[in-house]
Amino acid sequence: MLLQPFIILAATAVAQVLLVAIRRSHRATFGLGLVGMAIALTALSVVRPSSLPDGTGVLALDGCALFFAVLVLLAAMAVLVFAFHELEGRVAQPEEYYILLSLAVLGALVLVAANHFVTFFLGLELLSVSLYALIAYPRSRDKQALEAGMKYLVLAGASSGFILFGMALVYAELGSLDLRVLSDALQGLKPMDVGPTVVSIAGAALLIVGIAFKLGLVPFHFWTPDVYEGAPTPIAAFVATASKGAVLALLMRHFIPVRGYGAPQLMAGIGVLAVASMVGGNLLALLQDSVKRILGASSIAHMGYATVAFVAGPRVSSVGLPFYLLAYFIGMLGAFGVISLLSRGSRADRIEDFRGLAQTRPWLAAAMTTMLLSLAGMPLTAGFVGKLYVAAAGADATQWVLLGALAMGSVIGLFYYMRIVLAIWGTRGHDPIRAVANWDRVPEFPVPLAGSVLLSVLTFLVVALGVYPTPILRVIEAAVWGP
Amino acid sequence: MTLVLLFILPLAAGAFAWALARRDETLCRWVLALALALGLLQTAWIWVTATPSSSSWLAEAQWPWIPSLGISFHLAVDGLSLLMVGLSYLLGLAAVLASWSSIRERVGLFHFLLGAVLTGILGVFMAIDLFLLYFAWELMLIPMVFLIALWGHENRRYAALKFALFTQAGGLLLLLSILGLHFAHGHATGVYTFAYSELLGARLGPTAALWLALGFFVAFAIKLPAVPLHTWLPDAHTEAPTAGSMILAGLLLKTGGYGLIRFMLPLFPEAAERLAPAAMVLGVVGILYGALLAFAQTDLKRLVAYTSVSHLGFVLLGVFARNDEGLRGAVVQMLCHGLSTGALFMLVGALQDRLGTRDMRRMGGLWAKAPALSIAVLLFALASLGLPGMGNFVGEFLVLLGTYRVSAALAAVGSVGLILAAAYALRMMQVAFFGRAPEGLELPDLGLRERAVIAAMVLVLLWIGLFAQPVLMAATPAVGMAHSEQGTVLHPIPLARDGMGTVPAPSERGNAP
Numbered sequence: 002m003l004l005q006p007f008i009i010l011a012a013t014a015v016a017q018v019l020l021v022a023i024r025r026s027h028r029a030t031f032g033l034g035l036v037g038m039a040i041a042l043t044a045l046s047v048v049r050p051s052s053l054p055d056g057t058g059v060l061a062l063d064g065c066a067l068f069f070a071v072l073v074l075l076a077a078m079a080v081l082v083f084a085f086h087e088l089e090g091r092v093a094q095p096e097e098y099y100i101l102l103s104l105a106v107l108g109a110l111v112l113v114a115a116n117h118f119v120t121f122f123l124g125l126e127l128l129s130v131s132l133y134a135l136i137a138y139p140r141s142r143d144k145q146a147l148e149a150g151m152k153y154l155v156l157a158g159a160s161s162g163f164i165l166f167g168m169a170l171v172y173a174e175l176g177s178l179d180l181r182v183l184s185d186a187l188q189g190l191k192p193m194d195v196g197p198t199v200v201s202i203a204g205a206a207l208l209i210v211g212i213a214f215k216l217g218l219v220p221f222h223f224w225t226p227d228v229y230e231g232a233p234t235p236i237a238a239f240v241a242t243a244s245k246g247a248v249l250a251l252l253m254r255h256f257i258p259v260r261g262y263g264a265p266q267l268m269a270g271i272g273v274l275a276v277a278s279m280v281g282g283n284l285l286a287l288l289q290d291s292v293k294r295i296l297g298a299s300s301i302a303h304m305g306y307a308t309v310a311f312v313a314g315p316r317v318s319s320v321g322l323p324f325y326l327l328a329y330f331i332g333m334l335g336a337f338g339v340i341s342l343l344s345r346g347s348r349a350d351r352i353e354d355f356r357g358l359a360q361t362r363p364w365l366a367a368a369m370t371t372m373l374l375s376l377a378g379m380p381l382t383a384g385f386v387g388k389l390y391v392a393a394a395g396a397d398a399t400q401w402v403l404l405g406a407l408a409m410g411s412v413i414g415l416f417y418y419m420r421i422v423l424a425i426w427g428t429r430g431h432d433p434i435r436a437v438a439n440w441d442r443v444p445e446f447p448v449p450l451a452g453s454v455l456l457s458v459l460t461f462l463v464v465a466l467g468v469y470p471t472p473i474l475r476v477i478e479a480a481v482w483g484p
Numbered sequence: 485m486t487l488v489l490l491f492i493l494p495l496a497a498g499a500f501a502w503a504l505a506r507r508d509e510t511l512c513r514w515v516l517a518l519a520l521a522l523g524l525l526q527t528a529w530i531w532v533t534a535t536p537s538s539s540s541w542l543a544e545a546q547w548p549w550i551p552s553l554g555i556s557f558h559l560a561v562d563g564l565s566l567l568m569v570g571l572s573y574l575l576g577l578a579a580v581l582a583s584w585s586s587i588r589e590r591v592g593l594f595h596f597l598l599g600a601v602l603t604g605i606l607g608v609f610m611a612i613d614l615f616l617l618y619f620a621w622e623l624m625l626i627p628m629v630f631l632i633a634l635w636g637h638e639n640r641r642y643a644a645l646k647f648a649l650f651t652q653a654g655g656l657l658l659l660l661s662i663l664g665l666h667f668a669h670g671h672a673t674g675v676y677t678f679a680y681s682e683l684l685g686a687r688l689g690p691t692a693a694l695w696l697a698l699g700f701f702v703a704f705a706i707k708l709p710a711v712p713l714h715t716w717l718p719d720a721h722t723e724a725p726t727a728g729s730m731i732l733a734g735l736l737l738k739t740g741g742y743g744l745i746r747f748m749l750p751l752f753p754e755a756a757e758r759l760a761p762a763a764m765v766l767g768v769v770g771i772l773y774g775a776l777l778a779f780a781q782t783d784l785k786r787l788v789a790y791t792s793v794s795h796l797g798f799v800l801l802g803v804f805a806r807n808d809e810g811l812r813g814a815v816v817q818m819l820c821h822g823l824s825t826g827a828l829f830m831l832v833g834a835l836q837d838r839l840g841t842r843d844m845r846r847m848g849g850l851w852a853k854a855p856a857l858s859i860a861v862l863l864f865a866l867a868s869l870g871l872p873g874m875g876n877f878v879g880e881f882l883v884l885l886g887t888y889r890v891s892a893a894l895a896a897v898g899s900v901g902l903i904l905a906a907a908y909a910l911r912m913m914q915v916a917f918f919g920r921a922p923e924g925l926e927l928p929d930l931g932l933r934e935r936a937v938i939a940a941m942v943l944v945l946l947w948i949g950l951f952a953q954p955v956l957m958a959a960t961p962a963v964g965m966a967h968s969e970q971g972t973v974l975h976p977i978p979l980a981r982d983g984m985g986t987v988p989a990p991s992e993r994g995n996a997p
Contacts, residue, residue, distance in 0.1 A: 320552065380622045386550070389615070389659070393553065396663035408656035415652045416645060423633050423641065428589075474552050 003055045003062055005044040006070065007110060013037025014103040021096045031085045034099040035078060038106065042074050050480065058179070059117035064480035068323055069113045069250035072330060076242045077106040079334050079455055083341045084235035086452045098138055105131035105239065109247040118168045118178040121251065125164070125215070128244055129157045135239075136232040149231025156224045160214030163207045170204030184255045187267075205267055209274075215248045216304045218274045219281035226289065229297030234344060237293060238337035241300045242330045249307060253322055257315050272312050275403055278305025279410035286417045291350050295417055296336055299376060302410050303329050306391050309403045313394035319481045320474060321390030327473070328375060328383035328466065335372035335459040339365050342452050352424050359426045365448065366425050368460045375463045377418040378411060383466035486526065487545040487559040490569065491606050493523045494576060498599020505592025516595045517580045520602075524573040531566055531958075540961060541612075542566065549616075554666070554677040558613040563958030564815060568609040568742055571819055574944070575734040575826045576602045578937045579727035582830045586726060586837045587635060594635060594727075600627040601731060608739045612680040614662045617747070621658060624736060625651050628728065635725040643716075643723035650716040654706035661699030665751070668692055684750055697755035700748040701763065707740030708796050710763070711770040718777075721789035722842075726833025729785065733792050734826035738818045741799045745811060749803070749966040756806065763804040764891065768898045770797030775904035779911065784832045784842045787912060788825060791868060794901055795821045795876075801898055802883035803966075810886025811963040812956050817879030819955065820948055824867040824876060827941045831861050834934060838927050844912065849921030854929040858917045860938045865913060867945050869905040875948030 017033050020026070050064040062070065081102060088095040108127030115121040137150025172178055175186055210221065217225040229237045282301030289295045307325060310318040343349035343358075343365065359366035375382035388411070395404045466473060497519030505512040534542035541560040549557040561569065579598060587594050604627070607620025625648060633644035662678070669686040670676035677683070688696065706713045717737075721729050749756050774793030781787035795817065802814030834857065835850075836842050851858040867874035870881075880902065888895040930938070948955055 374626060379626055380619050385619075385622070389553075392659060393663055393666075396660065396667050399667075401660075404660055408653070408660060411656055412649055412653045415648055419629060419645060419648055423629075423644065426630065426634060428634075469549070471548075471550055471552075474550065478552060 003048060003060065006041040006048070007060070007107065007114075009037060009041040009044055010103060010107040010110065013041075014100055014107065017096070017100045017103060021100070025094070025096055027085075027089065027095050030096040030099045031081065034103050035081055037103060038074055038078050038081070041110075042071065042078075045070055045074065050483075054116045059120040060111070060114045061116040062114050063254065064483060065254050065319075065323070066114045066250065068477060068480040069246065069253075069326075070110050072323075072327060073109045073113060073243045073247055073250075074106065076246070076330050076334060077102065077109070077239065079338070079459070080235045080239045080243070082451050082455050083238065083338050084233070086345065086449045087233060087235055087341050092139060093141075098135065101131045101135050101138075102239075105135065106243065109243045112247040113250045115251055116180055118172070118180065121180065122161075122165065122168065124247070126161060128247065129153075129161065132236070132240060132244065133157070135236045136228060138233055138236070143231075145231040146233065147231075149228045152224050152231075153228050156214060160211045160221070162211075163214070164211030167204045167207030167209075167211060170200050170207065174198060174201040174204060180255045184258070187256065202266075206270070209267070209270060212248060212252065213274055216245055216308075217278075217301050218304055218308065219277040219301060222278070222282065222285075222301045225301055226285065226294040226297040229300070230291055230293045230350075234293070234337050234341035237297070238334050238341075241296070241333045241337070245300070245304060246326050246330060249304075249311075249322070249326060252311065253319075257311060257318055257322070268312055271308060272400070272403060275305050275308035275312060276406040278302060278308065279406045280413075283410040283413035283417075287413060289417075290352060292340060292352060292355065292421055293337075293350060295352075295421065296333065299414060299417070300333065302414060303376070305410065306388070306407060309400065309407055310391045310394045312403065313398040313400055317390065317394035317397045320477050321387075321394050323477045323481065324470065324474060325387035325391055327477075328387035328463075331459050331462050331466075332372045332376040332382075332384055335368060335456060335463065336376065338452065338456055338459065339369040339372070342448055342456070345449075352421055355421060356424045356427055358424075360428065362448075364453070365456070368456045369425060370422050371460050371463050373418045373422050375467070377415050381464060381467045383463045383470070385467050386470045485545060486530065487543055487561065487610060490523060490526055490530075491559060491603060491610060493519055493526075494599035494602035494606065496599075498596040498602075501599070502592040502596035505595070509591040512592055512595055513580060513584055516599060517577060519599075520573050520577040520580060524570065524577060527566060527570045527573055530561065531570070549613075553615075554670075554675075554679075555615040556613050556679065557616060558679065559607075559610040559616070560612045561610055562961050564742070564745065564962035565609050567815070567819060567955060567958055568738060569606060571738070571822050572602060572605050572609065572735050574940075575730055575822060578826060578830060578941065579730045581933055581937050582730060582833060583725065583727040584933060586833065590634070594631070597627040597630050598727060598731070601631065602735075605731075605735045605739060609742060613678050614666070614680060614683065614747075615678040617743075618655070618659050618662055621739070622655050624739070625655065628732070628736065631728040631731075632720060632724045635728065636723040637725075638723070639719070640723045643719040646716050647720040650706055650713070654703040654713075657699045658703035661696045661703070664692070664696050664699070668696070680747075686751070688752075690754065693752050693755040694758060697748060697752035697759060700743070700752070701759060704740040704743040704748060705763075705766075705800070707743070708737060708800060709740070709793065710766045710800055711773055711793070711797070712766075714770070714774075714793050717793060718786055718789045721792065721829070722783060722785045726830060726836075729789075729829040729833065730826040733789070733829055734822040737792060737796055738822055741796070741803065741814060741818045744800075744803045745814065745962060745966050749806065756804070760804040760806060760890075764801055764887065764894055767797045767799075767801030767804065768894050768901075770794065770800060771898050771901035772797075772904065775901050775908060779904065779908040782844050784835065784844055784912070784916065785829070786842075787844075787908065788828045788832060791828075791905070791908065792821070792825055794905065795825070795868065797901070798880055798883045798898070801887050801894070802879075805883070805886035805890045806967040807886050807889055808963060808967070809882045809889065811966055812959050813879050813882025813884075813886055815879075815959040815963065816875060816948060816952060816955060817883060820867070820875035820879050820945060823941050823945050824864045824874075827864045827938060828861070828868065830934070830937065831857060831864070834930065835927075839925070844915045846922060847916040847925075848919040849925070850917045850927060853921060853925065853927040856930045856935060857927075860930065860942075861917065862913060863942055865909040867949075869909040870902050873946065873949045875945045875952070878949055878952045 017030050048062050050067050052063040054061040105128050108124045111120055112124030133154045136153050137147050140147040214221040278301050282298050286295045286298035310322040340349050348354050375384035378384045378388035497516050501512040501515040541562055544560040546558040549555045601624055604620050604624030611617040611620055629644045629648045633640050668688055709717050721732055771794050774790050778787050778790035798817050799814045802810040867876050870877045884895050884899055
């Protein structure tokens with residue numbers, strides 16, 4: 002019962018491989034992937050949440066894991082739709098893309114439900130290896146993608162090494178690879194009564210470094226803007242949402258409840274990472290001219306905000322962090338979705354490429370504006386409530402330094418989000434060179450139906466969650482704290 | 485329910501107007517104008533019908549919103565709120581009428597944003613859930629940035645972003661302080677709530693209270709603006725389109741003063757007492773600094789913007805005098821400054837539309853060309869320099885009176901601001917409206933629509949100036965709450981003695997303990 006969603010996803014990937022072997026068809030491979038994920042979603046919805054692991058002891062779907070699994074699957078389905086639009090008729094052999102995507106989703110789900118270092122590492126590697134190929138997918142026509150893929154390969158490989166070594170050290174100390182044993186130890190309930198040893202501190206530090214790489218926390222963030230810029234847009238969205246979200250889900254399940262009370266130095270170290278990411282990520286975004294790079298740098302900052310909730314402890318965070326990630330998922334998916342749809346007809350990368358978009362494509366402009374304002378945390382959007390929750394978690398734990406950094410980061414953040422938004426709504430009339438920019442030159446290209454429906458849904462969700470978040474908060478509360 | 489309607493009306497009407505604008509732009513203007521007129525009538529209706537009951541609020545509306553954090557959608561008005569709400573609708577209406585012919589591009593979007601910013605402002609004036617306050621506070625920001633950035637003048641992008649960053653910094657400070665108060669109260673009592681009435685009784689340590697009060701103070705002082713934090717104001721006011729300047733000067737600045745009176749003083753009485761001397765000095769510095777800079781400007785809009793800094797210095801001074809005279813004076817000053825400066829921005833905007841410049845040096849002799857416009861400018865210039873008979877005089881006089889009771893020196897220095905006001909106002913009149921007109925200067929006079937708006941504003945100013953009693957009475961409950969809790973009332977004189985009002989009945993003093 003518990004393993005069904007995972008089996009279904011694995012079977013989907015196998016079926017896609019077989020389909021490609023028999024007959025190459027873009028639509029069919031895409032459809033198979035979408036259907037597979039939909040079935041996995043249905044299978045997830047009948048799983049009864051329980052913190053007890055399955056027979057193998059390495060996977061467990063508690064309420065929190067279920068929530069994140071659903072979130073990751075939905076995000077992946079959105080990515081799939083945008084990818085279909087982007088690949089259609091533009092890449093010679095698009096079918097393998099969907100196989101890799103199915104595998105990446107499987108990896109993310111394993112990561113979300115991991116209960117053991119084995120599944121942790123397995124999920125992480127399945128996800129990362131699929132992403133190496135996906136990021137570099139348009140390698141033949143886009144050298145930047147190849148560069149981004151190589152960068153991701155080297156850095157993610159290195160971080161996997163860190164994590165693996167950290168696991169080994171922790172194992173040497175604890176004698177167990179079970180994550181629950183680790184979180185119990187952190188809580189100070191089990192061994193470690195002699196205090197942390199050099200080995201355990203080194204192990205924890207290596208693990209944190211590896212995870213910080215995956216999340217793109219400063220100072221382990223260097224790959225983020227490059228990968229976001231070079232990767233195919235839907236894949237950038239996937240890296241920003243599903244991939245980072247899965248890692249955070251794992252951390253949240255195992256470490257927010259214990260909050261590292263046994264190891265305050267650990268929490269201090271994570272706090273430093275959070276401050277550096279909030280300030281550094283936002284400053285980095287200021288310097289960018291490419292919207293994809295800005296989103297990449299802003300995702301560094303967003304992971305920093307999420308880390309604040311992580312440090313602050315469970316009372317507010319256990320509801321706040323899932324909601325925050327939900328808002329962040331929607332915002333990132335929507336923003337990358339708009340870029341992806343636009344890039345069908347023209348270059349959509351520099352801020353200047355977006356100038357005057359509101360006049361030519363008002364609906365896409367409205368969607369993009371909503372997403373960016375949500376990422377900036379403006380009222381009437383989901384991001385506003387999310388930011389409230391993160392700030393509330395910090396205030397509850399009286400982490401004023403972190404909150405100061407959060408406030409500063411948000412002010413800087415508003416600046417670069419508004420730069421894009423003002424460009425979108427600005428006119429080109431005052432500049433004779435700009436007057437013939439992008440959107441007039443390109444022939445009218447239709448925005449595909451599925452993509453526009455999806456964007457409308459995402460936009461609606463942003464506003465609905467921003468105006469009245471209570472229903473979804475109830476769902477999260479029920480998932481995290483049990484009915 | 486009426487309050488929710490009052491809150492949401494501009495936004496809804498704006499959205500509707502936006503939808504209509506594709507077909508008919510004039511209809512779009514009419515829709516928002518009529519909606520705002522309706523809101524004004526509704527405010528008047530509440531004013532007339534509501535009787536001060538045992539409850540401190542004249543009208544109230546509450547729904548649960550995010551119960552897991554103790555947040556409710558809680559609106560309420562007392563006399564002070566109602567005054568500010570009325571001002572918002574009046575100036576909103578004036579802003580729509582002022583942009584009737586000057587805004588021609590993207591008319592629908594313009595009116596939607598105008599409605600959205602008004603809804604944010606109304607939310608600040610009516611919210612008594614602190615989270616709702618922050619929500620409304622932030623809601624004002626984005627539409628205003630758009631108004632400046634899309635319809636503004638030469639340097640609009642810079643001004644818009646500067647405004648956005650200052651306001652956002654203040655807003656986040658407000659959020660952190662609100663959260664700090666929320667959790668400090670929650671940790672102490674186990675009741676996690678954002679309700680104003682509940683938090684009024686929060687017991688805080690002196691250090692915590694001082695820091696939280698400082699957060700509130702800085703957030704409101706940025707909006708007000710108090711002097712070292714005012715630098716966004718001249719740029720934003722100058723670059724904004726006429727309607728934007730009117731809303732900025734007339735309403736947005738008032739949210740700062742209102743916040744101080746409604747939230748900061750009652751929530752942190754002891755901390756406010758400790759901050760008061762510094763705040764009053766800042767107020768006096770603002771009065772003089774703003775006036776001096778106004779005197780040096782050649783750009784008419786910038787001049788009016790700096791006079792705002794000066795006049796809002798009076799508000800800060802009066803609020804932190806923390807007595808009946810000072811606080812009531814601050815309220816009157818906020819109302820009258822809103823009207824007179826809103827009108828001045830409208831007139832300067834009209835001048836700019838007609839002449840294509842705001843530079844005083846390129847004007848002159850306008851009196852002969854456009855007498856009605858010139859008389860209107862003169863009237864509002866006189867009002868803003870504090871001519872007796874206009875409301876501004878009442879406000880500034882009461883503020884100085886209240887300040888005198890606390891510190892004679894500050895009152896004396898502050899009153900120099902009145903002389904400087906005369907200097908810059910008369911200089912503006914002399915340079916721009918008298919003297920010889922430049923060659924080939926053509927200036928059509930005010931149209932009927934503009935005359936009607938100006939006449940309405942003059943009438944209200946005269947009404948407050950000659951018969952301030954209803955305004956002073958309406959502000960009484962809020963004013964009472966803002967200072968009655970302070971440990972030592974410096975000069976608790978009965979209200980009847982100041983000749984401006986009578987001692988309010990206990991029921992009208994609201995829930996002041």
